[in-house]
Each structure stands twice: as structure tokens, then as C-alpha cells.
Amino acid sequence: xxxxxxxxxxxxxxxxxxxxxxxxxxxxxxxxxxxxxxxxxxxxxxxxxxxxxxxxxxxxxxxxxxxxxxxxxxxxxxxxxxxxxxxxxxxxxxxxxxxxxxxxxxxxxxxxxxxxxxxxxxxxxxxxxxxxxxxxxxxxxxxxxxxxxxxxxxxxxxxxxxxxxxxxxxxxxxxxxxxxxxxxxxxxxxxxxxxxxxxxxxxxxxxxxxxxxxxxxxxxxxxxxxxxxxxxxxxxxxxxxxxxxxxxxxxxxxxxxxxxxxxxxxxxxxxxxxxxxxxxxxxxxxxxxxxxxxxxxxxxxxxxxxxxxxxxxxxxxxxxxxxxxxxxxxxxxxxxxxxxxxxxxxxxxxxxxxxxxxxxxxxxxxxxxxxxxxxxxxxxxxxxxxxxxxxxxxxxxxxxxxxxx
Amino acid sequence: xxxxxxxxxxxxxxxxxxxxxxxxxxxxxxxxxxxxxxxxxxxxxxxxxxxxxxxxxxxxxxxxxxxxxxxxxxxxxxxxxxxxxxxxxxxxxxxxxxxxxxxxxxxxxxxxxxxxxxxxxxxxxxxxxxxxxxxxxxxxxxxxxxxxxxxxxxxxxxxxxxxxxxxxxxxxxxxxxxxxxxxxxxxxxxxxxxxxxxxxxxxxxxxxxxxxxxxxxxxxxxxxxxxxxxxxxxxxxxxxxxxxxxx
Numbered sequence: 300x301x302x303x304x305x306x307x308x309x310x311x312x313x314x315x316x317x318x319x320x321x322x323x324x325x326x327x328x329x330x331x332x333x334x335x336x337x338x339x340x341x342x343x344x345x346x347x348x349x350x351x352x353x354x355x356x357x358x359x360x361x362x363x364x365x366x367x368x369x370x371x372x373x374x375x376x377x378x379x380x381x382x383x384x385x386x387x388x389x390x391x392x393x394x395x396x397x398x399x400x401x402x403x404x405x406x407x408x409x410x411x412x413x414x415x416x417x418x419x420x421x422x423x424x425x426x427x428x429x430x431x432x433x434x435x436x437x438x439x440x441x442x443x444x445x446x447x448x449x450x451x452x453x454x455x456x457x458x459x460x461x462x463x464x465x466x467x468x469x470x471x472x473x474x475x476x477x478x479x480x481x482x483x484x485x486x487x488x489x490x491x492x493x494x495x496x497x498x499x500x501x502x503x504x505x506x507x508x509x510x511x512x513x514x515x516x517x518x519x520x521x522x523x524x525x526x527x528x529x530x531x532x533x534x535x536x537x538x539x540x541x542x543x544x545x546x547x548x549x550x551x552x553x554x555x556x557x558x559x560x561x562x563x564x565x566x567x568x569x570x571x572x573x574x575x576x577x578x579x580x581x582x583x584x585x586x587x588x589x590x591x592x593x594x595x596x597x598x599x600x601x602x603x604x605x606x607x608x609x610x611x612x613x614x615x616x617x618x619x620x621x622x623x624x625x626x627x628x629x630x631x632x633x634x635x636x637x638x639x640x641x642x643x644x645x646x647x648x649x650x651x652x653x654x655x656x657x658x659x660x661x662x663x664x665x666x667x668x669x670x671x672x673x674x675x676x677x678x679x680x681x682x683x684x685x686x687x688x689x690x691x692x693x694x695x696x697x698x699x700x701x702x703x704x
Numbered sequence: 705x706x707x708x709x710x711x712x713x714x715x716x717x718x719x720x721x722x723x724x725x726x727x728x729x730x731x732x733x734x735x736x737x738x739x740x741x742x743x744x745x746x747x748x749x750x751x752x753x754x755x756x757x758x759x760x761x762x763x764x765x766x767x768x769x770x771x772x773x774x775x776x777x778x779x780x781x782x783x784x785x786x787x788x789x790x791x792x793x794x795x796x797x798x799x800x801x802x803x804x805x806x807x808x809x810x811x812x813x814x815x816x817x818x819x820x821x822x823x824x825x826x827x828x829x830x831x832x833x834x835x836x837x838x839x840x841x842x843x844x845x846x847x848x849x850x851x852x853x854x855x856x857x858x859x860x861x862x863x864x865x866x867x868x869x870x871x872x873x874x875x876x877x878x879x880x881x882x883x884x885x886x887x888x889x890x891x892x893x894x895x896x897x898x899x900x901x902x903x904x905x906x907x908x909x910x911x912x913x914x915x916x917x918x919x920x921x922x923x924x925x926x927x928x929x930x931x932x933x934x935x936x937x938x939x940x941x942x943x944x945x946x947x948x949x950x951x
Contacts (some may be wrong), residue, residue, distance in 0.1 A: 307817070308817065312808070615814070615818075616789065617789060618863070619786050619790020619818040619867075
């Protein structure tokens with residue numbers, strides 16, 4: 300009852316001073332809106348980087364032969380023959396945090412269909428490959444384990460290859476030649492476009508690794524092993540386990556360096572994320588300062604308001620208002636201003652975010668926490684900055700206040 | 705004898721100004737009974753304002769006793785004093801002290817907002833009743849700027865009545881008004897007094913005192929005169945005797 304009355308009194312005071320209240324709120328509105336918009340931009344760019352990397356397979360762990368820091372005269376990974384099929388089997392068997400794994404062999408060559416030809420790279424893999432790279436099929440189907448076993452001469456083509464060797468035809472079911480060996484096209488990969496590093500991910504030919512090993516490259520080792528961890532968080536654990544297995548497989552002594560390299564996408568993600576996180580922190584810091592200034596604006600106005608209404612305070616005390624009533628009245632007023640300002644700020648922030656997304660085409664993502672946090676901060680700001688002037692009002696002596704001119 | 709509303713015994717109030725002690729009230733005793741209309745007079749420096757502050761429970765005596773409606777005021781804390789003011793006293797000020805841009809009815813409701821025992825409907829009902837009593841039943845929603853000085857003071861009187869106080873305390877209530885309007889206000893006070901409301905009217909104008917039934921005169925912190933007025937003038941009568949205004 301008492302609180303309700305005080306709310307009414309405070310509300311009345313706000314309504315009587317609409318313009319002043321609005322101007323006071325402006326600081327809070329801008330502060331909250333900018334915190335929300337800045338966080339949305341930060342979160343948005345982080346999400347878009349993550350998306351790009353996820354598209355490449357964010358859970359992916361790759362094993363290549365040869366260490367990547369062996370001095371100036373190192374050859375390319377393909378020349379080193381330390382990675383063998385047994386390694387693949389061992390990893391598949393022992394690492395439980397992996398859900399897909401494939402051996403990879405690859406080689407360059409010419410894709411020929413009649414008079415059309417195109418230089419591309421053939422990747423010999425198993426059917427898990429699609430799941431690891433997170434790529435689907437436009438048409439046709441993936442080869443089966445049985446076709447891997449029998450080293451069938453079947454291929455899947457990337458869109459770039461299709462564009463160049465089958466300009467006017469549907470490729471599935473047709474024959475092509477790769478380095479003069481005939482292959483049947485059984486599917487076309489989904490288009491993925493360029494990756495973050497400008498590599499055309501559609502310029503590929505996929506075939507069973509057995510076929511590529513025996514019929515094209517005539518090798519028995521592997522160029523690479525690709526696997527995908529159960530989740531992104533498990534990737535680093537997988538890296539460790541794989542390293543351990545391979546060291547024991549390759550019978551490396553403690554003093555010897557790894558003769559292989561294991562990498563996860565996580566490193567890449569963390570590099571990019573930390574950059575965008577820095578940016579977010581910076582933006583939010585700037586926005587927070589404006590929120591703080593908004594809070595000081597409230598204190599300023601409340602302080603002036605107490606001075607200006609000294610006589611009113613005296614009257615309220617004379618007719619029976621207690622110090623605590625006066626304190627609550629001014630505190631409620633400050634909180635009402637800041638909360639209303641906060642609400643308007645949230646609305647403005649969301650509007651600004653929509654604007655940024657649609658007109659500037661920046662990726663944005665409004666995090667619920669940013670709304671909750673900035674709203675809570677401005678409510679606390681109201682209490683914090685309203686407290687001092689309210690306390691001052693409550694401590695007034697009714698006699699002095701009544702006679703104040 | 706009727707009920708004692710105010711009972712003051714040997715009341716002293718001292719202020720310390722630097723190293724000097726000012727004796728504003730030097731041992732005053734008097735009693736106000738229910739239904740009395742008392743004017744408290746005195747020139748500036750007589751202790752009149754100090755007296756008023758103490759009577760209004762805005763200030764505490766240094767020594768002596770002060771009882772209002774049987775409650776000993778000394779030793780009460782700030783909050784208890786606020787409650788006494790809220791429930792037992794109605795204040796009227798020289799400059800009306802109405803809340804600007806606030807309707808008459810809301811101004812009158814103000815004291816009841818601080819009394820949680822009064823419901824919203826009750827508060828509204830009592831405010832309307834009080835405004836009707838002072839003859840402003842038609843102007844419930846006017847703001848102070850839309851009212852004349854006399855009307856504003858009537859709103860203030862309604863505000864002082866709304867909590868059904870045991871004592872109305874008026875501080876130079878006619879000080880800002882012209883003769884005609886102050887007679888109107890005095891006649892309102894007389895009317896309220898005739899309904900049994902106890903009034904203490906602090907003023908320095910001797911011609912106001914003739915409308916009350918008792919006059920207490922203070923000088924230098926002492927009561928120099930406390931006499932029953934046997935020849936009470938009717939303010940309504942005086943008003944009728946005033947020369948007619950031209951318009």
C-alpha cells in the first residue's frame with residue numbers, strides 16, 4: 300500500500316516533468332542501445348567466422364606425414380612416406396572421440412571428357428569423407444565401402460570440374476578419363492565456393508582411396524588421414540591421442556621429434572575468435588562509458604530535482620512523510636527513469652541492429668544475455684546514482700526545507 | 705472542562721549559535737482545550753516561530769513537557785514525530801505550499817498518501833468532502849495556477865482538514881491575502897471552529913485576533929498576555945461591512 304502510493308507520487312513527478320525526464324533518459328537510452336548494438340555486431344562477426352570455419356569442418360583433425368618444423372630443406376608432405384594404412388586402422392580402432400575417419404591420397408591430373416579437359420586434383424578417400432568435410436551431394440550418390448574394397452573406378456566431381464568438362468550435360472552416369480584411366484561419374488558434390496583462404500573447394504575429384512592408390516598413383520602409403528572429432532571441444536583431446544598412437548606406431552624415441560603433424564581446426568577458430576573478441580570488448584567498453592555517463596546524468600538531474608523541490612519535500616514531511624518515504628520517492632523516481640530508459644534503449648538497440656543487418660549488411664547476432672545484462676546494469680545505475688540525491692532529500696530538516704526559497 | 709488538546713508545561717527551547725546560547729522560549733506553560741480558536745501573537749524575535757515549530761511537532765523542546773492529544777512529544781524519534789504530524793495536526797502556511805501543476809483534489813489527498821490505513825477510495829472521498837467544506841466542491845480538478853490566492857488557501861485548508869486532525873495550526877495564513885480575502889478566510893476558520901475544530905492561529909496582525917476566542921501574546925520567549933476574548937467579531941459580518949467593490 301505504502302509502496303504503491305510512493306510509486307504513484309514518483310510517477311506523478313516524472314509525468315509532470317516530461318521533457319526533463321526524457322532528456323535524462325536519453326543518456327541511458329543511448330548507453331543501453333549502444334551496448335546492445337555493439338555486442339550484436341561483435342557476436343555477429345564471431346558467429347560468421349565460426350560459420351565459415353564450420354563449413355570447412357570445424358571438428359576436423361588432419362594428420363600429415365612429416366613434421367612441419369624440420370629445417371629449411373624439408374620436402375612437401377607428399378614426399379614423406381611415413382604415414383601408412385596401419386596408422387589409419389590403429390587410430391580408427393583406439394580413438395573413441397572420433398566419429399568419422401578416412402585415409403587420403405591425392406594426386407594431380409587431367410580430367411577429360413571428349414574434347415573438354417580440365418586440370419584438377421583427385422582425392423582418394425572412403426565414404427566418411429563427406430561427413431568430415433560437411434559436404435553433401437547435388438546429385439548421384441557416394442561410393443560404397445564395397446566399391447572401396449574392390450577399388451572400383453568411380454568418381455564424384457566438384458562443381459568447378461563439372462562446369463569445365465560437362466558444360467552442357469548432366470554428368471552422373473557418364474564416363475570421364477583421369478590421367479587416361481576411365482572412371483564412371485556417380486555423383487556431383489554440393490557447391491562450397493572458396494574457403495577463407497581463397498581456395499576453390501569445388502575443384503576436386505573424389506574417388507575410392509584404393510583406386511587412387513593402385514590405379515593412379517601406384518603407392519601404398521597415405522598422404523593424409525582426416526578425421527572428425529565427436530564435438531569441437533573434443534578436437535584437442537583427439538589431437539593428443541592421435542599423436543600418442545602415432546608415436547608408438549612409428550616407434551619414436553622420446554628424444555625424437557614427431558615424423559607427422561596433427562592439426563585441428565580449433566587453432567584456426569581460436570585465432571580468429573580472439574581477434575573478434577578483442578574488438579567486441581573494445582566496442583562494449585566504449586558503449587559502457589556512455590551508459591556510465593547516462594547514469595551520471597540521472598544523478599545530476601536527481602540532485603537538481605532535490606534542490607528545486609526542497610520546499611515540496613518540507614511540505615511532504617510536515618504532512619507526515621517520513622525520511623524513508625522521501626528517500627523511496629526519489630529513489631523510485633530515479634529507478635523509473637533508468638528502467639524506462641533501459642526499455643527504450645533495448646528497443647532502440649534492437650532497431651539499430653536490424654538496421655545494421657539490413658542496410659550495412661554486417662552480420663549481427665543479438666545475444667539474450669546482452670539485453671539482460673545491459674538492462675540490469677541500468678537498473679543498478681538508477682539505484683546507485685539515485686541513492687545519493689535521495690539520501691540527501693531524506694536527511695533534510697523539515698523546518699529548514701519548509702522555509703527554503 | 706473539555707478535553708485538553710495541547711498541554712505545555714514550563715517549555716524551554718535553546719539554540720546554540722557558536723559559543724552563544726539563544727533562549728528562544730524561556731519556560732512557557734499553557735493549555736488549549738478542544739474547540740478553542742487561539743491566536744498566538746508576537747513580533748519577530750518573540751519566539752513565535754519556535755513555538756509554532758514545537759506545536760507542529762517539527763521541533764522538540766529542550767526541556768519541559770509538551771503533550772498533544774495525550775501524547776508526550778518529547779523523546780519521540782523523527783518517524784514517530786512524522787506520524788503525529790500525519791494523524792493529529794493540520795498545517796496551513798502563509799504561502800499555501802501547494803504542489804504546482806497538481807490538481808486541488810490531489811493536493812488535498814497528499815497527507816493521506818502517507819497514511820497506509822486509508823484506502824484509495826476513502827482517500828478520494830475524504831478529499832472531496834474536505835474541498836466541499838471549504839466551498840471548492842466545483843473546483844476539484846483545478847491546478848493552483850488556475851486558482852486565486854484565496855482559493856489556493858482554501859485548498860490548503862481542505863488539505864489540513866482531510867486527516868481529521870485534533871488541531872489545525874495556521875502560520876500567518878492570511879499574510880499573503882488582501883483584506884477582503886483574508887476576512888473570507890477568517891470567516892471560514894470561524895465556521896470550522898463552530899463545528900468543533902480546534903485552531904491555533906499564529907499571526908502578527910492584531911486585527912486578526914479579534915475573530916478568535918483567545919489570544920496569547922509572546923514577547924522575548926515569555927507569554928506576556930493570555931486572555932479570553934469576550935468580544936468576538938464575526939468575520940462574515942466584517943466582510944459585509946466592507947465597502948462594495950466597484951466591479
